[in-house]
Amino acid sequence: MMPKETFASLLIDNLVIKEDEYLFGYLHRLIQFSECHSEAALFREMDMPAPRRFGEAVPKWAVRMSPFFSTMSRAELIENHLGGGFWRGFLDSDSWIDSHAHVLNIKISMGAYFLFRAERVLFSFQSLKFCPKCYEESVQKYGFGIWRTKHQDMTAFICHEHEEVLYHRENSDFKGFKHSDDFFDRSKCFQPKLTVLHRWLDFETARIRLKGVEACREEMKLHKRVFLESSFCSEKDSPMRELVKEQWAKALKKYLLTLYPHHRKNIEALAHTSMVDPIELMACRKPTHPLIFLLFKLFSLYELELPSPELKS
Numbered sequence: 066m067m068p069k070e071t072f073a074s075l076l077i078d079n080l081v082i083k084e085d086e087y088l089f090g091y092l093h094r095l096i097q098f099s100e101c102h103s104e105a106a107l108f109r110e111m112d113m114p115a116p117r118r119f120g121e122a123v124p125k126w127a128v129r130m131s132p133f134f135s136t137m138s139r140a141e142l143i144e145n146h147l148g149g150g151f152w153r154g155f156l157d158s159d160s161w162i163d164s165h166a167h168v169l170n171i172k173i174s175m176g177a178y179f180l181f182r183a184e185r186v187l188f189s190f191q192s193l194k195f196c197p198k199c200y201e202e203s204v205q206k207y208g209f210g211i212w213r214t215k216h217q218d219m220t221a222f223i224c225h226e227h228e229e230v231l232y233h234r235e236n237s238d239f240k241g242f243k244h245s246d247d248f249f250d251r252s253k254c255f256q257p258k259l260t261v262l263h264r265w266l267d268f269e270t271a272r273i274r275l276k277g278v279e280a281c282r283e284e285m286k287l288h289k290r291v292f293l294e295s296s297f298c299s300e301k302d303s304p305m306r307e308l309v310k311e312q313w314a315k316a317l318k319k320y321l322l323t324l325y326p327h328h329r330k331n332i333e334a335l336a337h338t339s340m341v342d343p344i345e346l347m348a349c350r351k352p353t354h355p356l357i358f359l360l361f362k363l364f365s366l367y368e369l370e371l372p373s374p375e376l377k378s
């Protein structure tokens with residue numbers, strides 16, 4: 066249902082979201098342009114909580130904000146401005162999004178609720194990312210910089226239009242809603258030194274965006290089926306399952322330390338989550354976060370070492 070005309074709806078109608086603009090960055094633009102209206106009042110009008118972090122696939126504030134876009138459906142908003150064009154490929158169907166949004170729309174306050182398994186633990190690794198050349202083009206075209214949605218895919222590290230390594234601004238730099246106006250200041254950002262792992266993840270991300278959601282879903286289902294059929298580890302407490310679990314926990318730690326070398330403490334904490342149980346990742350219906358799914362795919366294809374058949378008996 067469309068909300069009645071409010072300052073928020075007028076603002077959104079007049080300050081149009083740009084093509085491929087990340088919703089979180091757009092919200093910041095709205096706040097900057099609505100000087101006469103406090104951000105608290107704006108959030109109140111939209112009945113949404115102030116975002117305290119970024120990187121959630123479908124945050125509560127975005128679900129509440131969505132009806133204020135008079136010319137865009139929630140599905141379009143998710144697809145083009147929240148990264149759905151990438152991560153929807155890791156859900157077996159869109160019904161996950163509908164039931165997620167339904168829960169987020171329930172008025173009573175509730176604890177954190179996430180679309181993907183492991184999303185919560187990955188927050189501390191998230192960065193806002195930008196390409197300096199895209200930024201310059203955006204300033205020339207619009208007069209201001211925008212955060213491009215496809216650069217925010219957690220496994221994207223390169224702008225393929227300009228062959229530039231993306232600059233990262235860490236989630237921990239963001240304090241409440243008031244982050245600094247100079248958020249594109251390169252001296253406050255870092256560019257990761259790209260390893261083969263970064264490049265492989267980036268390649269997979271670009272490939273998934275190119276092939277589309279349905280193709281990615283089919284691949285994911287096939288990969289899960291082949292893994293579960295071939296690794297002989299479906300029985301609970303089987304020695305084979307323990308073996309795979311042990312190897313995966315080690316590999317996951319190694320991958321994450323390569324990607325996020327400054328987050329050693331958080332990475333250690335992951336060893337105690339369900340993310341290190343391969344069967345939980347591959348057999349459970351609850352969607353697994355794209356980063357973890359891709360890392361597990363890499364592990365199971367190239368690193369997993371199973372004993373030869375004669376050792377299994």
Ligand SMILES: [Zn+2]
Nearest residue numbers: 196199224227
């Ligand atoms: Zn670029």
